[in-house]
Amino acid sequence: MKARRQGNDIVLTVPSILNIEPGKEYVAIKGELGSITYIPKVKNIFEEAIENGESLRFEDDYQEDTHSNGSEED
Numbered sequence: 615m616k617a618r619r620q621g622n623d624i625v626l627t628v629p630s631i632l633n634i635e636p637g638k639e640y641v642a643i644k645g646e647l648g649s650i651t652y653i654p655k656v657k658n659i660f661e662e663a664i665e666n667g668e669s670l671r672f673e674d675d676y677q678e679d680t681h682s683n684g685s686e687e688d
Contacts, residue, residue: 615627615629626650638654639654639655640652640653640654640655641653641654641655
């Protein structure tokens with residue numbers, strides 16, 4: 615595979631044998647020795663929560679049992 619210029623971008627063609635879904639988004643990471651790794655982009659749960667007006671704050675619904683029955687150990 616050979617990198618080529620397309621407008622202001624450099625493009626690497628992905629062989630069809632890799633069965634990459636058209637339109638799928640990826641994040642590119644460049645390694646120290648020049649390697650390039652493409653990782654499928656996943657949704658950002660924080661951005662999604664903001665868009666939907668939701669909160670991701672932890673809410674503790676645990677109800678502590680304060681009633682003693684006499685069998686508790688000291």
